[in-house]
Amino acid sequence: MAIKEKAWYPIVFMFIATLFFSAILIAFGSFTRQRVQDNERIAFERAVLEALPIDLPLKASPPAIHTMYLEYIKDSTDASAGALRYMKNDSLIAYALPLEGPGFWAQIRGVIGIAADKKTITGISFYEQNETPGLGGEIVKQDFRNQFIGKLLADKDIPLEIRMQSVLLDESSVHAVTGATQTSTRLGRFMNDQLMQWLHAMKETN
Amino acid sequence: MLGKKKTKDVVLDALWGDNPVFRQVLGICSALAVTNLVINTVVMSVAVIFTTALSSFTVSLLRKYTPRVVRMMIETLIIAFYVILFDQALKAYWPDMSRSLGPYVGLIITNCIIMGRAEAFANANPPAISFVDGFFSGAGYAIVLLAVSVVRELLGMGSILGIPMPYFSTGLWDRWIIMVMPPGAFFTLAIIVWILRSVKLAHEAKIQGAKK
Amino acid sequence: MTFGGHMIHLVVILFASVFTENILLARFLGMCSFLSVSRQVKTAVGLGFAVVFVMTFTVALDWLAFQYILQPFHLEFFRFILFIIIIAAFVQFVEMVIERYSPALYQTLGIFLPLITVNCAILGASLFMVIRDYNLAEGIAFGLGSGIGWMLAIVAMAGIREKLTTARIPAGLQGPGITLIIAGLMALAFIGFTGVLSGR
Numbered sequence: 001m002a003i004k005e006k007a008w009y010p011i012v013f014m015f016i017a018t019l020f021f022s023a024i025l026i027a028f029g030s031f032t033r034q035r036v037q038d039n040e041r042i043a044f045e046r047a048v049l050e051a052l053p054i055d056l057p058l059k060a061s062p063p064a065i066h067t068m069y070l071e072y073i074k075d076s077t078d079a080s081a082g083a084l085r086y087m088k089n090d091s092l093i094a095y096a097l098p099l100e101g102p103g104f105w106a107q108i109r110g111v112i113g114i115a116a117d118k119k120t121i122t123g124i125s126f127y128e129q130n131e132t133p134g135l136g137g138e139i140v141k142q143d144f145r146n147q148f149i150g151k152l153l154a155d156k157d158i159p160l161e162i163r164m165q166s167v168l169l170d171e172s173s174v175h176a177v178t179g180a181t182q183t184s185t186r187l188g189r190f191m192n193d194q195l196m197q198w199l200h201a202m203k204e205t206n
Numbered sequence: 207m208l209g210k211k212k213t214k215d216v217v218l219d220a221l222w223g224d225n226p227v228f229r230q231v232l233g234i235c236s237a238l239a240v241t242n243l244v245i246n247t248v249v250m251s252v253a254v255i256f257t258t259a260l261s262s263f264t265v266s267l268l269r270k271y272t273p274r275v276v277r278m279m280i281e282t283l284i285i286a287f288y289v290i291l292f293d294q295a296l297k298a299y300w301p302d303m304s305r306s307l308g309p310y311v312g313l314i315i316t317n318c319i320i321m322g323r324a325e326a327f328a329n330a331n332p333p334a335i336s337f338v339d340g341f342f343s344g345a346g347y348a349i350v351l352l353a354v355s356v357v358r359e360l361l362g363m364g365s366i367l368g369i370p371m372p373y374f375s376t377g378l379w380d381r382w383i384i385m386v387m388p389p390g391a392f393f394t395l396a397i398i399v400w401i402l403r404s405v406k407l408a409h410e411a412k413i414q415g416a417k418k
Numbered sequence: 419m420t421f422g423g424h425m426i427h428l429v430v431i432l433f434a435s436v437f438t439e440n441i442l443l444a445r446f447l448g449m450c451s452f453l454s455v456s457r458q459v460k461t462a463v464g465l466g467f468a469v470v471f472v473m474t475f476t477v478a479l480d481w482l483a484f485q486y487i488l489q490p491f492h493l494e495f496f497r498f499i500l501f502i503i504i505i506a507a508f509v510q511f512v513e514m515v516i517e518r519y520s521p522a523l524y525q526t527l528g529i530f531l532p533l534i535t536v537n538c539a540i541l542g543a544s545l546f547m548v549i550r551d552y553n554l555a556e557g558i559a560f561g562l563g564s565g566i567g568w569m570l571a572i573v574a575m576a577g578i579r580e581k582l583t584t585a586r587i588p589a590g591l592q593g594p595g596i597t598l599i600i601a602g603l604m605a606l607a608f609i610g611f612t613g614v615l616s617g618r
Contacts, residue, residue, distance in 0.1 A: 392599065396599045
């Protein structure tokens with residue numbers, strides 16, 4: 001009887017094969033883990049810098065981003081209600097408020113920058129999203145994000161409205177991404193909820 | 207030189223005669239969703255070719271030792287192994303791309319083409335030729351998807367590979383938003399399948415006519 | 419959130435996954451069997467039920483495995499293999515149980531079960547459950563909804579294709595070509611549901 005026909009053979013074979021392939025994957029996984037974590041960290045730091053009025057070179061290298069981040073960005077305090085602080089020569093220039101909420105496909109994570117007056121938007125940036133490439137995914141493009149710069153937070157339930165393309169804009173609204181109604185609506189919803197919460201918390205603490 | 211002729215046949219079959227996409231419309235689930243941008247499709251195609259070629263090679267390498275009862279499990283394991291490798295490498299070395307492809311790289315595991323080639327070819331053939339078969343089956347699939355993505359990005363976004371195209375990116379062209387949305391993928395693929403099949407049917411009719 | 423709020427939240431996930439985010443028409447998952455097993459309404463219904471059943475349970479099982487096995491050991495990238503194994507094992511198990519206890523059900527449903535292991539929609543539902551950070555209840559609502567949505571799409575497609583058998587379709591467009599065009603039109607129609615759920 002050949003070894004292949006023994007009853008124990010399939011089980012042993014399956015076991016060895018699983019062990020072999022898993023071992024390679026685990027080795028490769030731990031080899032790249034540090035890099036993957038660094039990538040995530042840098043993506044977040046870049047998003048924070050991009051949302052603030054900082055001249056970030058378009059092709060800034062990861063170490064350069066990290067150095068800039070350490071130099072300018074200070075952790076949040078009770079007085080900033082969860083927002084990171086952009087400090088220059090010991091004076092506060094702007095807040096960077098992390099945003100997070102459900103998009104069309106998955107969680108969208110980003111950062112919105114608000115000037116020290118707690119009113120003027122300095123920029124917005126996203127470091128994690130799985131929206132449809134070419135549609136909802138366009139929220140990461142300059143065309144969409146640049147609209148936010150200089151907008152003012154309105155003193156109402158929706159501080160920063162995302163409107164359909166056909167509706168005219170005012171100083172507290174931006175246009176949605178064409179064809180990506182769902183992403184735009186959802187982003188608008190959680191962004192405004194979190195802005196409201198933050199404005200409210202800032203009023204209470206200060 | 208039987209071996210040489212065989213290689214050529216395998217390649218031609220994989221690309222044209224038995225092209226999995228337009229012959230049977232197989233295995234499009236994992237990739238159709240990302241065909242609205244050419245660059246995403248290129249990366250997905252590379253992932254599919256990488257997985258089909260290497261998993262066919264490995265399945266063939268192990269075919270004499272693999273017990274029949276666990277064959278499918280082993281094949282799945284091998285395919286998953288290569289997909290995870292690719293996914294992990296993308297995460298580590300091209301994080302932007304990894305983010306924009308989302309879960310679709312992982313879904314290559316369930317791509318019927320890869321399993322199909324492993325079952326139908328690699329199980330019964332030596333490793334080298336299985337590798338060639340896997341490689342070109344993946345390539346045949348990639349060509350069709352690339353065609354879909356070029357049409358969709360050009361008509362929907364006015365660009366190819368993100369580069370604005372003359373005429374299409376100007377005000378003269380009203381962007382077809384529907385092309386970037388899901389229905390655009392179905393329509394474009396349908397039309398490409400239609401054209402290729404008509405060409406093939408005409409070709410076959412000609413051969414039949416010649417025989418008579 | 420109150421209990422009522424929770425229920426509404428779950429119902430929204432359920433309906434969204436049936437209509438606006440239909441796993442097949444908006445996410446392109448489960449296309450292979452959708453194109454090849456949609457010739458007759460009767461078989462489409464059988465396969466549809468099998469998908470609903472398997473998807474609901476495997477999303478729940480995969481959620482447990484991810485939460486209690488993969489995350490504690492930092493083996494998240496292992497989910498592809500583990501999920502596939504769980505799906506394959508579950509399908510095998512269900513097949514055995516049905517065959518043993520209900521031969522009648524096995525006659526109608528059993529033949530579809532092997533087709534399900536290779537249905538990407540099943541694995542896809544579990545992968546989306548992970549990237550969306552769903553909790554168990556949300557995951558089950560999503561799995562059930564995606565299954566129903568998939569079934570709805572394939573049954574509708576089969577109904578249309580039955581009517582098409584007598585239509586004169588250009589030779590090159592027969593089979594997959596015309597099915598893709600119908601799928602495109604259905605996807606367009608499903609996009610129309612988007613407005614219904616835009617409220618909270």
